[in-house]
Amino acid sequence: MNMGEIQKLKYEFAEILSCPYCGGELKLRSNSLCCEKDGKKYPIIRGIPRFVDSDLYTRSFSIEWVIHRESQLSKKIGEAYQTLDFELRTGLKVSSPPSGLVLDAGCGAGRHSELLARHGWKLIAVDLSLSVEAAYNNLKHYDNVLVIQADLNNLPFKEDVFEIVFSLGVLHHTPNPKYTFKKLARHVKAGGVMSISVYSDEGLLVKIQNRHGEIYRRLASKLDPWSLYNLVSHVVPKIPLPRPLCKMPLERFIKHEGRLKLTPTNFLSMLLPFLSFVPDLDWRILDTYDYLSPRFASRHTYDEVIEWFKESGFINIKRLPIPVSVMGKRQL
Numbered sequence: 001m002n003m004g005e006i007q008k009l010k011y012e013f014a015e016i017l018s019c020p021y022c023g024g025e026l027k028l029r030s031n032s033l034c035c036e037k038d039g040k041k042y043p044i045i046r047g048i049p050r051f052v053d054s055d056l057y058t059r060s061f062s063i064e065w066v067i068h069r070e071s072q073l074s075k076k077i078g079e080a081y082q083t084l085d086f087e088l089r090t091g092l093k094v095s096s097p098p099s100g101l102v103l104d105a106g107c108g109a110g111r112h113s114e115l116l117a118r119h120g121w122k123l124i125a126v127d128l129s130l131s132v133e134a135a136y137n138n139l140k141h142y143d144n145v146l147v148i149q150a151d152l153n154n155l156p157f158k159e160d161v162f163e164i165v166f167s168l169g170v171l172h173h174t175p176n177p178k179y180t181f182k183k184l185a186r187h188v189k190a191g192g193v194m195s196i197s198v199y200s201d202e203g204l205l206v207k208i209q210n211r212h213g214e215i216y217r218r219l220a221s222k223l224d225p226w227s228l229y230n231l232v233s234h235v236v237p238k239i240p241l242p243r244p245l246c247k248m249p250l251e252r253f254i255k256h257e258g259r260l261k262l263t264p265t266n267f268l269s270m271l272l273p274f275l276s277f278v279p280d281l282d283w284r285i286l287d288t289y290d291y292l293s294p295r296f297a298s299r300h301t302y303d304e305v306i307e308w309f310k311e312s313g314f315i316n317i318k319r320l321p322i323p324v325s326v327m328g329k330r331q332l
């Protein structure tokens, strides 16, 4: 770590960190964070504080985001699209950075944090998988972001410290999404906001697609992630996709206001649920692999997620337009 990075840890972020096991204060030593209570050491490797020894059940993502480290950054997919996607899923405004700290829970390669950092947001970007390596590379130029590797069920933060916690496309890949939601919610300040987006199980068409897709995912996710990736990256370019069928994910939702209609694209989606229709081939490979590879991939309804918010003491709970995305405010 260079001096600049140590400073960043010391003054901006260090005060909210705490030992994930005993809650003790963490002090910065030369190349680790050290718990003052039990002496546990968390190494800082390649600039990233590590609070886990392995990537646990997220190996498929480690591979995905190391290969596709830049596939979903604004410079590739466009700032306008990235902004719209974030705002529709979170109910937040990219151009209005909050005064306090923000948590990107499950940052992947840093797609959202990169957008927000450029607009002056102060963030901690966390992921369990080795995607943190890609995120670090994409974010290291920003003084206002700290990337760490940690388990969302055992985060190294004090309670009630974040003004905003968002988690987009992540909780459905954890073994118990509701449990992880509750763990995350504890770190939101009173009066702060939490926004999450998970895979949808809303509507009959989506339900059929999901049940069918689950059969493929169960089979595919048994393969070694590298073999599956090789297979996907060989097969996907050979599937002919007529141009009119190609659409960005958001277009499919916006056009039908969240409800999927039986268009040719959606009909094909039901037959071959893992097919991606994104125009860019690189992203299509990423999407297909992302659909088939995760060990856990659960589906949820608005009612279910709204219940999670209520149980954790949130108010002003809002359904957001992209299914299933919900935001709420933590009671004062």
Ligand SMILES: [Zn+2]
Pocket: 019, 020, 021, 022, 023, 024, 035, 036, 037, 038, 039, 040
């Ligand atoms: Zn400790």
